[in-house]
Amino acid sequence: MQRIGVFVCHCGTNIAATVDVARVVEAAAKEPGVVHAEDYQYMCSEAGQLKIREAIKEKNLTGIVVCSCSPRMHENTFRQAAERAGINPYMVEIANIREHCSWIHKDIEEATEKAVILARAAIAKVTLNAPLQSGTSRVVKRALVIGGGIAGIQTALDIADAGYEVDIVEKTPSIGGRMSQLDKTFPTLDCSACILTPKMVEAAAHEKITIYTYSEVEKVSGFVGDFQVDIRKKARSVDMSKCTGCGVCQEKCPSKKTPNEFNRGLNTRSAIYTPFAQAIPNVPVIDRENCIKFKTGKCGVCSKVCQAGAIDYEQKDEIVTQNYGAIVVATGFDTIKLDKFDEYSYSTSPDVITSLELERIMNAAGPTKGHLERMSDHKPPKSMVFIQCVGSRCADKRGKSYCSKICCMYTAKHAMLIRDKYPGVEVTVFYIDVRTPGKNFDEFYRRAVEEYGVNYIKGQVGKVAEKGDKLLVQGVDLIDNKRILMETDMVVLATAIEPNPDVRKIATMLTASIDTNNFLTESHAKLRPVESPTAGIFLSGVCQGPKDIPETVAQAGAAAVKVVGLLAKDHLVTNPCVAKSDELLCNGCSSCEKVCPYGAISYEEREVNDHGIRETRRVANVNSALCQGCGACTVACPSGAMDLQGFSNRQILAEVDAICK
Amino acid sequence: MQERLVERAKELLTDGTVVRVLGWKQGDLGYNPEPAYFNSPEELADFVYDGFCGANLSKYMIQAGKMEGNTLVFLKPCDTYSFNQLIKEHRVNREKTYIIGVGCKGTLDIDKIKNAGIKGIESISQDGDMLKIQTIYGEKEFPFDDALLERCTVCKGKTHQVYDELIGAQEGEEAGPKGNRFEMVEKLEAMTPKERFAFWQNELSKCIRCNACRNACPACSCLKCVFDSNKFDSAQKANVDTFEEQMFHVIRAFHVAGRCTDCGECSRVCPQGIPLHLLNRKFIKDINEFYGPYQAGEDTDSRAPLTDYTFEDVEPSVVTERGGKH
Ligand SMILES: Cc1cc2nc3c(=O)[nH]c(=O)nc-3n(C[C@H](O)[C@H](O)[C@H](O)COP(=O)(O)OP(=O)(O)OC[C@H]3O[C@@H](n4cnc5c(N)ncnc54)[C@H](O)[C@@H]3O)c2cc1C
Ligand code: SF4
Ligand code: SF4
Ligand code: SF4
Ligand code: SF4
Ligand code: SF4
Numbered sequence: 001m002q003r004i005g006v007f008v009c010h011c012g013t014n015i016a017a018t019v020d021v022a023r024v025v026e027a028a029a030k031e032p033g034v035v036h037a038e039d040y041q042y043m044c045s046e047a048g049q050l051k052i053r054e055a056i057k058e059k060n061l062t063g064i065v066v067c068s069c070s071p072r073m074h075e076n077t078f079r080q081a082a083e084r085a086g087i088n089p090y091m092v093e094i095a096n097i098r099e100h101c102s103w104i105h106k107d108i109e110e111a112t113e114k115a116v117i118l119a120r121a122a123i124a125k126v127t128l129n130a131p132l133q134s135g136t137s138r139v140v141k142r143a144l145v146i147g148g149g150i151a152g153i154q155t156a157l158d159i160a161d162a163g164y165e166v167d168i169v170e171k172t173p174s175i176g177g178r179m180s181q182l183d184k185t186f187p188t189l190d191c192s193a194c195i196l197t198p199k200m201v202e203a204a205a206h207e208k209i210t211i212y213t214y215s216e217v218e219k220v221s222g223f224v225g226d227f228q229v230d231i232r233k234k235a236r237s238v239d240m241s242k243c244t245g246c247g248v249c250q251e252k253c254p255s256k257k258t259p260n261e262f263n264r265g266l267n268t269r270s271a272i273y274t275p276f277a278q279a280i281p282n283v284p285v286i287d288r289e290n291c292i293k294f295k296t297g298k299c300g301v302c303s304k305v306c307q308a309g310a311i312d313y314e315q316k317d318e319i320v321t322q323n324y325g326a327i328v329v330a331t332g333f334d335t336i337k338l339d340k341f342d343e344y345s346y347s348t349s350p351d352v353i354t355s356l357e358l359e360r361i362m363n364a365a366g367p368t369k370g371h372l373e374r375m376s377d378h379k380p381p382k383s384m385v386f387i388q389c390v391g392s393r394c395a396d397k398r399g400k401s402y403c404s405k406i407c408c409m410y411t412a413k414h415a416m417l418i419r420d421k422y423p424g425v426e427v428t429v430f431y432i433d434v435r436t437p438g439k440n441f442d443e444f445y446r447r448a449v450e451e452y453g454v455n456y457i458k459g460q461v462g463k464v465a466e467k468g469d470k471l472l473v474q475g476v477d478l479i480d481n482k483r484i485l486m487e488t489d490m491v492v493l494a495t496a497i498e499p500n501p502d503v504r505k506i507a508t509m510l511t512a513s514i515d516t517n518n519f520l521t522e523s524h525a526k527l528r529p530v531e532s533p534t535a536g537i538f539l540s541g542v543c544q545g546p547k548d549i550p551e552t553v554a555q556a557g558a559a560a561v562k563v564v565g566l567l568a569k570d571h572l573v574t575n576p577c578v579a580k581s582d583e584l585l586c587n588g589c590s591s592c593e594k595v596c597p598y599g600a601i602s603y604e605e606r607e608v609n610d611h612g613i614r615e616t617r618r619v620a621n622v623n624s625a626l627c628q629g630c631g632a633c634t635v636a637c638p639s640g641a642m643d644l645q646g647f648s649n650r651q652i653l654a655e656v657d658a659i660c661k
Numbered sequence: 662m663q664e665r666l667v668e669r670a671k672e673l674l675t676d677g678t679v680v681r682v683l684g685w686k687q688g689d690l691g692y693n694p695e696p697a698y699f700n701s702p703e704e705l706a707d708f709v710y711d712g713f714c715g716a717n718l719s720k721y722m723i724q725a726g727k728m729e730g731n732t733l734v735f736l737k738p739c740d741t742y743s744f745n746q747l748i749k750e751h752r753v754n755r756e757k758t759y760i761i762g763v764g765c766k767g768t769l770d771i772d773k774i775k776n777a778g779i780k781g782i783e784s785i786s787q788d789g790d791m792l793k794i795q796t797i798y799g800e801k802e803f804p805f806d807d808a809l810l811e812r813c814t815v816c817k818g819k820t821h822q823v824y825d826e827l828i829g830a831q832e833g834e835e836a837g838p839k840g841n842r843f844e845m846v847e848k849l850e851a852m853t854p855k856e857r858f859a860f861w862q863n864e865l866s867k868c869i870r871c872n873a874c875r876n877a878c879p880a881c882s883c884l885k886c887v888f889d890s891n892k893f894d895s896a897q898k899a900n901v902d903t904f905e906e907q908m909f910h911v912i913r914a915f916h917v918a919g920r921c922t923d924c925g926e927c928s929r930v931c932p933q934g935i936p937l938h939l940l941n942r943k944f945i946k947d948i949n950e951f952y953g954p955y956q957a958g959e960d961t962d963s964r965a966p967l968t969d970y971t972f973e974d975v976e977p978s979v980v981t982e983r984g985g986k987h
Contacts, residue, residue, distance in 0.1 A: 505972060585885050585892070589750040594968040603751075610884075615727070618751050636968060638916040639883035640893055649893050 002127050005036040006119060007052055009043035009068035011098055016041075017033035020112040024067060027116040031123045035059050044074045049081040056085035063091040063126040067119050069098040074238045088131030090576065090646055095122035117659055124658035128651045132576035137625055139225040139572060143563050144169065146217055146506060149177020149550060150196065151541025151556045152330035153203050158560030160208035164567050167322065168203070169217055169231055171502070172559050174279035175200055181262065181356065183363040185549060186413040187444045192277055214285055220318065220327070220509045221599055223628050224536030225572045227324045235315040237286035238272070238644040242310035245282035249302035250274070257424040258290045259496045260367070264357045264454055266375060267367035270539065272302050272311075277365055299393040317421075326563040327510060329520055330531070330540040330556070331503050335495040336391050336595030340398040344390065344464045344493055350375040350473060352464060354495045355386075355407065358414055372422055377469065383426040384418065385473050386411050387461045391496035393432065400496045400517060405546035407494035408435045412448040414492065419452040428455040428486070430475055438550075464491050499543055511597065512537045520544050538562050577646035578627040579619065579634060581620040583608050586643035588640040592633035592642050600626035601633060662829045663710045666735065666763065669828060670703040673733050677723070679759050680730030683721055684795060685714040691784035691795075692771050696721055710735070715768035715810060717926050719753070720879040721744035734758060737765040737828070739812075741822040742922035742958030743879035748823070749961045752882050755823075762821035764829030766805075767813035772934070774808050779952035812925030812938070815842035822959060842923070846942050865910055867933040874927040874937055880917035886914070914940040919948060919967035922958040951975045 006028040010016035021039040029037040036059045040048050044065055055061060064087075066078045071094040079089035097115040105111035121452040143159050145152045148170030156166040168175065179185075180200075182192035203209050212231055219230040253270035260269040262276050271291040274284045292299035293313060303311040335356050338346045346352045351374045353361070358596055364370035373380050388411055408431070415427045434456070436445045448454045461475040475484045499518040507514045513521045520539050523531040530539050540559040541552045576588030583590070583606060593601040600623045607616050620642065622633075633642045634649065643649055668683045686697035686707040694709045696716050717740045725732040736744055741762065747753040775780070775792065781797035792808060794801040819834035821827060849857055875881045875888075887893055888909060923945055927937040948955050952966035952974065966974075 542986065582892075583881075585890065587750070587752065587883055589752065589882075591750075591968060594964060638887075639885060640887045640890060653893060 002033045002062045003035045003060055004031075004033045004123060004126055005052070005055045005059060005064045006031075006034055006038075007043055007055075007064065007066045007068075008037070008039040008119070009047075009048070009066065009070060010039065010041045011102075012041065015068070015098050015102045015115075015173065018108060018111045019097055019115045020108060021113050021115075023121055024097070024115045028067075028119045028123065031120060033127050035124060038060065043068050044077050049077070049614045052078065052081050052228070053085040053590060056082065056087055062087065062534075063129055065093045065095055065119065065126055067095040067097045067115065067122070069093075070096050070100075073427045074278045084303070090132040091124040091126065091129050092601070093122040093129065095119045110572050121655040121658040124654040125651045126653055128648065129646070132646055134576045135574045135625070136571040137223075137225055137284055137574045139567060139569050140323045141567050142167070142215075142322070142324050143326045143328065143567065144227070144229055144322070144324040145328045145330055145540075147171075147177070147330035147332055147500075147541070147543070148211065148213065149330060149332045149541060149552075150174030150179045150180040150199070151332065151543075151552045152177070152328070152432075154553050154556035155197050155328050155330060155538075155540045155560045155563070156209050157203055158557050159563050160203075162560070162564040163208070163510045164211070165208050165268065165562065167212060167231075167324075169215050170211065170213045171216055172275060173214045173236070173273075173285045174214060174275050174281070175203065175211060175279070176278075178275070178356075179549060180276060180278070181264075181359055181363075183359050183366075184413065184417060186442045187438070189413070189417070197278045200278070203285075204280045211281070212320070213281060216228075217509065218508065221624075222323070223535075223598060225325050225569075227327055227536065228325070229322055229324060231322065233318040233320060234285075235288075235317050236283065236293075237288065237311065237315050238283055238312045239312050239315075240281060240283050241310055242308045243283045243306075244308050244310075244333075245274075246307070247274070247284075248305050249305070250284060252301050252305045253642065254299065254301060256291050258287060261358045263367045264354070266357060268458055273327070284308075286311075291391055297509070320558040325567050326536050326538060328512070328538045328540050328559050328563060329503070329506060329512065330559075331500045331506060331543045333497045333499055334501070335548075336400065338391070338493070341390065343462065344491065345466060345471070346493060347356065349464075349466050349471065349491075351381075351489065352491045352493065354493050355410060355414065356495070357522040358492050360419065362414075368391065372418065372425070380422070381425055384428070384490045384492065385461075385471075385486070385488045386415060386427070386429040386492045386494065387464075388429065388431040388494045389460075389496075392494075394496070400498060402517060402546065403435065404494075404497045405435075406497070406548045408433075408439075409444065409548065411494050412436070412445045412454075412491075415454040416448040416452045419448075419454060424457070428457060428488070430457050430459055430461050434460070438548075446509055459484070477518075484611065490578070497546055503543055505636045510534060510537050528560055530555060536566065545585065574625065575629050577629040577644060578624045579622045579629065579631070579642055579644050580624075581622060581637075582641045582643065583619045584610050584638045586617070586619040587639055587641070588620065589638070591638065592620055593635045595632045596627075597630060597632065598626050598628050600624075600628075663708070665760070666710055666829055667705050667708050669761065669826075670699070670708070670733060670918065673759060674699075674702055674705075677908060678731065679733040681725070681728070681732050682708075683718050683725055683732055683734040685710060685716065685718075685735075686858040692769075692986065693784060698725075710763065712792075712805075712808075713771070713785075714928075715929055717743055717877070717879060717924050719747055720877070720882060722753045722758055723747065723882055726757050731757050733761065735761050735763050736821065736824065737763055737768075738819050738821050738834075739765075739817055739922070739924055741824065742817070742956070744958070745961050746920060746922055746958035747820050747882065749958075750882070760824045760826075761828055762824035762827045764827075764834075765819065767809045767816065769805075769808045771930075774803055774896070777803065777807075778878050779803065785811060798826055809935075810925065810929060812923070812929070815840045817923070817956070823961075843942060843946050845939055846946050849939065849943070849947040867935055868910070870909065871932060873930040873932060874935075875913060877926040877930040878913075878917065879885050879922070879924065879926070880920045881913065887916075888931055910940060911938065914944065917941060917957075918944040919965045920957055921945065922956070962987050 004642050008024045025037045025039050036055050042048050065582045075094050081093050082092045083089045095118040101114050142165040145156045145168045156168050159166045179196050185192050196580045215233045218232045222228045249272050250270045253272050255271040257268050259265040262265050272284045272286045360366040362366050392404040436442045459476040459478045461473045465472045470487045473486050512534045515521050520543050522529045523533045538559040540556045554631040604621050605616050606619050631644045634644050673679050682699040685694040687694050687709045692713045694714050699705050719740050779801050783795045786793050792803045923943040954965050
């Protein structure tokens with residue numbers, strides 16, 4: 001017979017203001033098996049824990065129920081307290097009467113009744129609890145970083161500097177991410193390449209870092225401390241070990257009509273290409289869809305001109321399988337598509353561009369060699385209009401409800417740089433608000449207005465129309481309360497950013513959660529901002545939310561510290577709440593194996609003794625080191641053979657019964 | 662046809678290919694043949710194959726697979742889906758089974774004949790499109806098609822999914838004109854929750870818990886059904902009130918969801934005439950709509966939509982968009 005103690009916490013007024021704790025104690029005391037019930041102001045405090053320990057000793061308790069906050073907060077605290085008093089930590093159950101009750105109810109009657117029911121359910125469950133022993137699992141001393149933008153590079157460098165092996169998997173032919181496309185960077189206006197390239201080189205040279213470019217994560221299994229990952233290295237068609245990076249192949253390639261992704265399609269590139277001059281690795285790839293050799297079988301020019309003999313048309317994709325203790329997601333962002341924003345004439349006029357396209361135009365290695373010119377006639381503009389919040393803070397479904405956070409600053413940057421280099425160009429910015437919190441940020445914006453004479457107009461633009469070789473901008477000035485109609489030569493759209501669309505696939509593979517906007521969610525918005533709710537998965541950079549480079553780098557370092565903290569452990573304590581199949585009930589039907597996300601279930605032919613009948617049966621076998629206790633198998637099993645220790649079918653049904661009593 | 666089956670069964674018994682035959686033998690009435698084992702050529706004298714051989718023999722192969730030696734089993738086209746599904750679930754032994762796929766013109770529902778007022782039936786034989794019925798009041802006629810079981814009016818097809826040889830059937834044979842098997846499900850979907858509840862309450866309260874549906878169902882092949890197990894108290898739970906059976910039937914429907922081949926045995930064997938197959942068809946319809954057409958038992962290795970995950974799977978939010986009902 002179990003001897004159960006119930007401890008009801010006030011949580012200051014968090015619980016006690018809405019739940020009549022005395023009544024919960026009274027009701028719990030009447031439940032079968034309960035030999036002790038009391039309440040206290042803060043159960044989690046030293047004094048509260050002492051009460052639990054004393055009661056366990058004095059009343060010889062075999063199990064306890066704490067009616068308090070979510071088990072995510074203090075289950076561990078109370079398990080440890082129980083263990084110190086000599087009972088198995090898994091003989092503790094939490095009734096969540098805060099998040100599930102006091103915080104969501106106003107009426108004391110209702111809340112108290114519900115708290116009593118929740119307590120009763122936990123008592124019913126703990127009555128059926130059995131002591132469980134946890135084991136240990138290994139920690140593979142190697143981390144994986146998905147995405148080789150500034151976030152991924154910085155995280156990898158920090159982990160590697162702490163002495164651990166890191167692999168970076170980057171989808172495109174080079175690491176660098178968006179930052180490599182930028183010209184100058186706020187708030188200090190240093191050249192993006194000048195500060196990024198050294199980091200890229202450092203990562204490539206680091207003995208602890210392996211970079212897989214032109215590669216993608218294909219499959220992930222395992223769990224914190226021991227993930228197994230398949231990486232697909234797409235065929236580059238160029239032998240990395242032979243290529244010297246001379247670039248003659250790209251010069252001679254006759255197929256030169258492919259839109260250049262790196263320059264946002266503003267010019268074209270050859271079928272064999274490196275995205276940009278400082279690319280790492282400096283080894284081109286053949287874009288097989290646009291290569292004449294792959295399309296028609298003829299050509300082969302690159303192979304002929306390559307002195308190093310590095311071209312290999314036969315190369316195949318390669319799968320690398322590797323184990324990792326931790327995984328960092330750093331998949332970054334893209335600007336949104338503008339197909340739903342016809343009013344800005346983006347798709348019809350080449351002189352309406354996005355801010356990222358402007359970065360390329362201003363860049364010395366860009367499509368115009370850094371000369372500011374219109375894409376339609378290559379003439380220098382005499383005036384320019386910037387429109388902020390295109391698709392950001394958007395009330396309707398065409399855009400995003402959130403603020404992209406970086407656009408106010410980079411628009412001020414663009415305006416200032418243009419006024420500095422081309423003082424004759426008139427620059428107007430339409431804005432809803434200018435949001436520039438951050439160290440030296442507001443000063444930066446004010447410089448654009450005060451020193452560089454940028455014309456800021458508070459108001460939105462309703463339409464951009466083509467008028468001859470000019471653009472006609474119709475907007476409103478909310479401060480002077482008047483309509484504005486102005487002619488200009490170029491329009492730049494500060495386009496909203498969104499997570500890389502691929503991230504859904506990555507999140508699914510990692511069982512990491514994403515929010516409605518596809519940003520990866522952190523485990524706790526305030527206290528665990530770089531951890532995903534899935535153990536062993538960490539977040540770095542814009543994939544978690546809009547941010548600029550300084551913030552990205554800071555977060556990248558934070559994620560690295562968390563990874564290092566994990567990798568430094570010798571082993572992890574495993575959860576003993578694992579599944580187990582009852583051999584006498586198991587049909588060997590394979591339903592469970594199909595749903596197990598961790599591949600923990602296998603089958604064996606086992607001789608069983610079913611009430612005197614000896615026969616060899618195919619039965620399920622759970623590898624308790626692999627099982628994560630998710631419970632998926634227990635619901636897939638028709639006969640109820642599969643059961644989760646600590647959450648058995650019987651325990652769950654007992655809870656339901658107690659609730660429905 | 663019956664003669665050809667018997668002849669071939671004798672050959673296979675005699676040449677040692679199999680040591681027993683699983684088929685149907687004449688029952689005590691003229692229209693209730695029952696599944697039976699035949700262990701020698703002589704025993705095959707009682708073998709019968711006619712429109713009343715509705716019983717799906719697949720499930721018997723679970724037991725037969727555990728016996729010494731090979732078994733010959735006769736499977737109608739729709740029975741082969743069940744057999745395949747059992748292979749998938751590792752419940753039958755394909756190696757120890759010799760399958761003769763038998764041709765099928767549809768199986769018959771004696772209640773349809775009786776409900777037409779034909780009484781005192783002694784025997785029934787087929788003559789072209791008509792059934793000749795000998796009764797104690799003389800010979801009567803009844804159109805064959807009007808006597809078909811509901812499941813056969815919406816036949817899945819005449820193609821055997823798994824077999825060693827075919828008799829009276831051909832590879833790739835087409836089924837006759839088919840009705841819409843989801844017609845009644847659609848009607849139920851169109852009802853208000855209240856009406857639907859009343860419909861099922863009325864139907865399920867007829868249940869006498871004889872367990873015939875579960876025992877005949879090839880998907881209900883558990884060594885120990887949860888309703889018989891003392892591990893969960895679910896047997897008692899299913900019995901708590903007069904509307905007890907809803908628990909039994911709803912749980913059973915969930916257990917067979919994605920595995921039910923729509924063989925129709927549950928409804929066929931129910932002595933109370935409860936249209937149990939409608940529960941399973943609702944699942945089938947939903948699965949088809951949410952995950953694309955899927956037929957359990959069509960193959961032995963694909964992953965069923967409910968135990969698989971693909972990136973194309975519906976998200977809860979789009980279930981209603983795609984026409985899902987609450
Ligand atoms: C127009 C513009 C101007 C800007 N100007 C400034 C500025 O002046 N100053 C400033 O501080 N910030 C600026 N920013 C913001 C800056 O670009 C970002 O803060 C920074 O690039 C974020 O880095 P990241 O690594 O998180 O993402 P990214 O740079 O997007 O890197 C993500 C990387 O992951 C890779 N990847 C994506 N999916 C996968 C996958 N499935 N598998 C493998 N790899 C994958 C991508 O190819 C990419 O290389 C600007 C942004 C824009 C749009
Ligand atoms: S509970 Fe079952 S499905 Fe989940 S990990 Fe364990 S064995 Fe796999
Ligand atoms: S689902 Fe259940 S019956 Fe089937 S193999 Fe797994 S444990 Fe056994
Ligand atoms: S539930 Fe009915 S239709 Fe489905 S497989 Fe079982 S007996 Fe056949
Ligand atoms: S009802 Fe469920 S447990 Fe019972 S036999 Fe059918 S599938 Fe198995
Ligand atoms: S066969 Fe009919 S009466 Fe018998 S248990 Fe099934 S539903 Fe109930």
